Amino acid sequence: MSLFNIFDVASSAMAAQSERLNVTASNIANADSVAGPDGQAYRAKQVLFQAVPPDEGNGPAKVRVAGVVEDSAPGRRVFDPKHPLADGQGYVTTPNVSIVDEMVNMLSASRSYQSSVEVMNTAKSLLQKTLTLGS
Amino acid sequence: MIDRLDEFMRFQTEALKLRSTRQELLAGNVANADTPSYKAVDFEFGKALAAATATKPGAPAPAPELLYREPAQASLDGNTVEMDAERAKFADNTVRYEAALKFLNAQLKTMLTALQG
Numbered sequence: 001m002s003l004f005n006i007f008d009v010a011s012s013a014m015a016a017q018s019e020r021l022n023v024t025a026s027n028i029a030n031a032d033s034v035a036g037p038d039g040q041a042y043r044a045k046q047v048l049f050q051a052v053p054p055d056e057g058n059g060p061a062k063v064r065v066a067g068v069v070e071d072s073a074p075g076r077r078v079f080d081p082k083h084p085l086a087d088g089q090g091y092v093t094t095p096n097v098s099i100v101d102e103m104v105n106m107l108s109a110s111r112s113y114q115s116s117v118e119v120m121n122t123a124k125s126l127l128q129k130t131l132t133l134g135s
Numbered sequence: 136m137i138d139r140l141d142e143f144m145r146f147q148t149e150a151l152k153l154r155s156t157r158q159e160l161l162a163g164n165v166a167n168a169d170t171p172s173y174k175a176v177d178f179e180f181g182k183a184l185a186a187a188t189a190t191k192p193g194a195p196a197p198a199p200e201l202l203y204r205e206p207a208q209a210s211l212d213g214n215t216v217e218m219d220a221e222r223a224k225f226a227d228n229t230v231r232y233e234a235a236l237k238f239l240n241a242q243l244k245t246m247l248t249a250l251q252g
């Protein structure tokens with residue numbers, strides 16, 4: 001019964017979107033972390049989505065998170081000579097997190113998650129209706 | 136006798152099968168709405184149903200030919216999923232699946248009435 005497959009596909013999307021939301025939460029939380037465990041400013045992280053084609057034939061593709069990469073954009077440099085982490089010229093490197101980008105990411109992830117939930121609900125109600133066939 | 140019964144319900148059965156296959160494909164498209172370079176797929180339902188009902192009874196129906204969707208507004212990351220269109224098609228397919236289910240149910244009821252008198 002191929003309708004059952006929808007649960008797998010939709011749940012893969014939900015898992016991927018929730019990981020994206022997680023990464024976004026980490027980025028927003030660390031938007032002002034000027035020093036990490038390595039002494040460097042926090043770098044924004046982004047998830048990479050990848051479509052996973054079915055094992056055989058051509059059917060719907062699931063989604064998986066291929067990896068979480070660090071944003072290579074340079075951190076913002078703020079002039080603040082009194083800061084304990086200021087360099088010789090008085091600049092502090094702050095994280096390269098863009099709050100606007102992260103808010104957009106958050107909204108997009110939550111909407112996509114909701115869509116998957118709705119798809120799953122529809123599949124569930126269709127299956128339930130199919131089970132009553134002939135009664 | 137039984138094969139006649141099969142033949143009687145074949146059309147709606149094939150329609151229901153194809154509807155569920157399409158539902159699955161559309162779910163895959165919605166799931167990959169944020170995957171870069173993903174190409175949305177679909178098939179022509181009428182063509183697939185004609186091909187499925189044209190095969191001999193008992194023979195497996197041919198798999199529908201998958202086509203890539205032509206996006207109305209292409210996105211920069213190469214993804215061709217348009218959420219509004221996909222959701223509309225998904226809702227449409229849901230209703231049509233339910234319709235096929237209703238027709239199949241009615242055919243079963245018809246047969247039952249004939250059998251019980």
